[in-house]
Structure formats: structure tokens, C-alpha cells
Amino acid sequence: MEQKDLMEKIVSLCKRRGFVFPGSEIYGGMANSWDYGSLGVELKNNIKQLWWKRFVQQRDDVVGLDAALIMNPKVWEASGHLATFTDPLVECNKCHARFREDQINTSAPCESCKSKDGFSEPKMFNLMFKTFIGPSEDQTSIAYFRPETAQAMFVQFKNVLDTTRKKLPFGIAQVGKAFRNEITPGNFVFRTREFEQMEIEYFFAPPKDDEEWNAQFELWKQAMIDWMKNDLKFDMSHVHELEVAKEDLAHYSKRTIDFEYEFPFGKKELYGLAYRTDFDLSNHEKASGQELKYTDPETNEKFVPHVIEPTWGVDRTILAVLCEHYREEGEEEKKRVYLKLPPRLAPYKVAVFPLLKNKPELVEKARAIYNELKEHHMVAWDDRGNVGKRYYSQDEVGTPFCITVDFDTLENDTVTVRDRDTAEQERIATADLVSYFANKLS
Ligand code: GAP
Numbered sequence: 025m026e027q028k029d030l031m032e033k034i035v036s037l038c039k040r041r042g043f044v045f046p047g048s049e050i051y052g053g054m055a056n057s058w059d060y061g062s063l064g065v066e067l068k069n070n071i072k073q074l075w076w077k078r079f080v081q082q083r084d085d086v087v088g089l090d091a092a093l094i095m096n097p098k099v100w101e102a103s104g105h106l107a108t109f110t111d112p113l114v115e116c117n118k119c120h121a122r123f124r125e126d127q128i129n130t131s132a133p134c135e136s137c138k139s140k141d142g143f144s145e146p147k148m149f150n151l152m153f154k155t156f157i158g159p160s161e162d163q164t165s166i167a168y169f170r171p172e173t174a175q176a177m178f179v180q181f182k183n184v185l186d187t188t189r190k191k192l193p194f195g196i197a198q199v200g201k202a203f204r205n206e207i208t209p210g211n212f213v214f215r216t217r218e219f220e221q222m223e224i225e226y227f228f229a230p231p232k233d234d235e236e237w238n239a240q241f242e243l244w245k246q247a248m249i250d251w252m253k254n255d256l257k258f259d260m261s262h263v264h265e266l267e268v269a270k271e272d273l274a275h276y277s278k279r280t281i282d283f284e285y286e287f288p289f290g291k292k293e294l295y296g297l298a299y300r301t302d303f304d305l306s307n308h309e310k311a312s313g314q315e316l317k318y319t320d321p322e323t324n325e326k327f328v329p330h331v332i333e334p335t336w337g338v339d340r341t342i343l344a345v346l347c348e349h350y351r352e353e354g355e356e357e358k359k360r361v362y363l364k365l366p367p368r369l370a371p372y373k374v375a376v377f378p379l380l381k382n383k384p385e386l387v388e389k390a391r392a393i394y395n396e397l398k399e400h401h402m403v404a405w406d407d408r409g410n411v412g413k414r415y416y417s418q419d420e421v422g423t424p425f426c427i428t429v430d431f432d433t434l435e436n437d438t439v440t441v442r443d444r445d446t447a448e449q450e451r452i453a454t455a456d457l458v459s460y461f462a463n464k465l466s
Contacts, residue, residue, distance in 0.1 A: 027288035034288075034346050035212055037361075041421050043067065043346075044213060056209035056216050063421055064342070066371035066402060068220075071341050072199050074255050074368055075222050079197055079247075086195040086224060087188050091176030093201060094155070094167050102311035103175050103304060105152060105168075108275040111207055112146035124207045151204040153217070169203035174333060177225040178304040181316055181329075192318055192329060193240070195226035199338070211289050213339040220338035227329035229320070230302065237299055237330060241279065244297055244334045248283060256341070257366045258348055262286045263294070276303040285344045294340050300331040345369060349422070362444055363422030367465045372423040373401040374461060377414050379430040381407035390429040393439065393454060400458060401465065419444055425464065427457070 038044040043064035047057030060068055080088050100106045112125035119137035125146045133140050153169040156162075170176070177184075177196040184196055199222045209215045226244065231237040245265075252258045268280040277298040285294040305328045309316040317326045349364040367373060374397055378390035387407070397403045404423060406414045411428055418426050428440040438451040441460070452460050 030347065030350065031212070031288040033361075034343075034350060037350075037420065038064065038212075038346070043421075056206075057218070058213050058216065058339075063371040067345070067365075067369060068338060068342060070369045070371070071338060071345070072220075072222065075251070075336065076197070076199065078251060078255060079222075079224060085190070085193060086197050086226075087184060087190065089177055089180055089184065089196050089198045090200065091173070091180065091198065093170055093203075094157070095170060095175065095179065097167050098311060099175050099179060099308075100152065100168050100171075102307045103178075104275045104307070105171060105175075106150070109152060109171055110148040110150050113149040113207055114143040114146050116143055117141040122207060127208055149205075149207060151206065153203045153205050170201075171204050172202050172335075173198045173200050173221045173223045174225060174335070175304070177223070178308055178316075178331075181227070181305060182314065185318065191321065193226060193228035195224045197222070197224045199223075211287070211292075213343050214287065214289075214292065216339065219340075222336040222338060224334050225300075225304075226332045226334070227318070228332070229318075230327050230330055237332070240332045241297065241299055244332050245281065248295060248297060248334055248336075251336075252283070255366070255368070256345055256348070258285075258344070262348065264291060266293075274298065276300045285340075285347075287343065287347060294344055295337065296333075296335045298333045298335070300333050302328040302330050304331065305329060360416060360419055360447075362419035364445055365422035365424075367424045370422045370424055371402065372404040372418070372421065373425065373465050375404035375406055375414070375418045375423050375426045377406050377411060377426065377428045379411065379428055385434055386429050386431075389433055389454075390427075393427060393429065393457060397457065397461065401461060415442060415447075425461065 041063060042061035045059045045061050046053045047059050048054040076088070080086050113122055114125045114130060115122050116134040116136060116139065118139035118141040119134060121134060121136035123135070128135065130143045152171050155167050155169065156165045157167045158165050177198055180196070200220065201218060202221050203218050206215055206217050209217055226240065228240055249260070252263060253260055262285060264284045266282040266284050268282060273280055278301050280296055280298040282293045283295040284291045305316045309328060316328060318329050319326050345365070346363070351362050351364050353360050376390050376394040376397065378386040380386055394403055394405050404418065406417065408414070415426055422444070424444045426442045428442070430440065433439050433454070437454050439454055439457070440449045441452050442449045
């Protein structure tokens, strides 16, 4: 399958089946804004819950936080975002379309109007979204939507430390929205102006040498690989590590690697891992006048901790998961499309069908099974069309198992369970269904 086709197929499937809709569509849409529909929100929640379980609940050294999106503007002064969170912007001399200088060839014709009139000198453009707090719209009421979730973890470092009594090394994790006034958003949910991040700030004592912080860095690198391999079930040959060159490092970073994924539109950043040194805590300490130090309980030594930051984009994870697990099999009549999603990510885990919807005894039995399984899993109900079409429909949204209640069910209390990936069917006693799925979906 051509990669361009794959992208078109995914965008179309997402719209058709309620994963992702164009934002504000009835008003002609709003460029590069997307809304997650009924199945998209399930997939998204599953990803976030799995991440939270792996990185917060199953670890003793990471705790959670859920902070306000709009913070005191002084945060962004201290973090360096007001001064340096910028992209170089150039404008076409003819049509005035604006581009990121580093994403176009400024000696080529304008992508928008094709003129060869050239571009303006680059201007630095701050990516933070501005708003006003309260009724007056002046300099004193300006505030910003957070461009990363990270800063709240630094600003709340002391409160978290005091209330959890964690010892170094430990981390704070947060999942939430971030906003950037991107000059060139695009590629579906890959680059948008409003997106979600899952981030961890992992604090540790100032390292004695490079080896010491590199050891932490390597541990987190492996943790990120384990997530992609074990939870997202990625073929890791589709993921590449990029050591970000010194001149391209963000203002706070001493070392960054990007995990790049082979998206249909090219190899692009999926996740990042950065060594932020003590940059953020030190700057917040200076700017706020509040001490953000840690006291070693054994030596009584006081210091500002250093930080490793692994960061994951939720929307890019969704797109990569869809690209990774989209499958087409067979030709023409026999062709089937399925999402080979890891069961824990699948919006529905099981679908229940009565063979015929006009046979009350089948419907009643199927309803009872549906209601019982709903106590344990997200379950779909489908009684439209024929069973073949219902399988096709569930395959397309990645439902791992379908149950059909047929006339044999009424005779011997067994049902057909069909596996999404193999399309094979087996008969299972209805009394065993709960334990069968507990086992299969664990
Ligand atoms: N706190 C560090 C930080 O924000 P980043 O590399 O700028 O680092 C982290 O962003 C992750 O957020 C990226 O790896 C990507 O997955 C996601 N991300 C960044 N900008 C995005 C955008 N405009 N649209 C969608 N996801 C984005």
C-alpha cells in the first residue's frame, strides 16, 4: 500500500467510524482542528490510562499532578518561554502567506501562490497563545495558555515534595492539554495548535559527572522503548532515535533525543527525552524568591535537583497507533480491513450479536450476555444486517472479539466467539465467557 493512500485511508476511517472529526465542521471547519468522536475518545482514554498505570501507579517513584492550564505569566518569564519559545517566520512578498523558515526552501517559489518574488527577512514569532484575565484587555491582564505541561511540575515541586515525602530520585507526572500557535500545523492530528501531552519531570541529585546523568537518561530511554514495545505493540524497526544536534537543542536542554516514527508522510518526531539540568527549578527559585531545594535526609546537604524529562504526545501516539495497526487483507469481495489494536487499546473489547434480530429468544439471550460482559469491559451491541457485515464493521474499529448468539445457543448454552486477527471461530459455554475474556484481554 502506498504511504499516501494509507494516510487517506486512516483519515477517512477516522471520520466514517467516529474516531476523529474535523473541528467545527458545520461552520466549514477550522483549519487543523480535530475533535475526537465516540471511538476516538475511548482509544485516547485507553492510551492515557495505560500510560498512567505504567508510569505512575505501578511505580513507587512517580506521583501525579493535574494543574491549571493558565498559570501566572511570571512562570513563562522564568521558564524562558516568553523570550525564546519562538520559531523563525517568513512572509511571501507577494501573497503574504507565512511559513516557518526552517520548513521551506526560501529560494524556491512560494508554496501558496507559486510566485518567485521571494520572502521577507525572518522574524521570531512566539508560539504561546495569549489571552486576557478578567474584564480589562491591557498589558497587565495578559496571560498565556501553557505551551507544555512541564512547568506546573516545577512550580509545584515543593508542595509535592512536602506532601508526598518522596526521596530523590522521584518524578512528577501529568497528562493534559498544551497549546502552541504553530505557524504550519498539519498532517491530521500530528501537528495541531491544541494537543495533549503526557510528561514526567524526574528529579535527582546534581550529578557528579556526565556518566551519572547519562545513567538516568538511559533508564528513561529504555522505559520509553518498553512503552512502545509492550503497550503499543510497535514493530520497533518503525521507530528511530535521533540525537538532537547541539545547535537545535531547546533553550533548557543539555541533551535531547527524539524518538521518530515512520509516519506515512515521513520520519517525524513522536516523543522526546531531554536532560533539563537544574535550569527550570533554579530559574523559578530566582524569579519567585521561594526556595526550591531538596534536603538530603542523610547528609543534610541542600541542593536544587536536576531533571530528566521524558515526554509523549497523546495525539501523535494515536496517529502512530493507527498507522502501525491498520491492516488490509484479501482482494475485492474477500477484502477485509481491520485495526490490529492491542486489546487494551481497542475502543470495544467485545461485540455481541443476536444472529437474527426478529427472534426474541436470541435477542433476549444476547442481551443477557451483553449486560453481563458490560460489567467488565467496553462492549458493543450490533443487530443490523447480516453477521458477515457486523464482523467487517467491528474489524474496522479494532474490536478483538465478536460473540454470536445463534440457535445452538438455545440448545446447549454455547456461543460462537470470533477472533479479529485470525477470523477463526470457537464455541464457548456462556457460563465461561467472563473468565474467557478476563484471560484473553488481560
Ligand atoms: N516539555 C517538553 C516539550 O514540550 P516538545 O518536544 O516541544 O517538548 C513534546 O513536545 C511532545 O509533544 C512531542 O514529542 C510531540 O509528541 C507533542 N507535540 C509537540 N507539539 C505538538 C503539536 N503542535 N501537535 C501535536 N503534538 C505535539
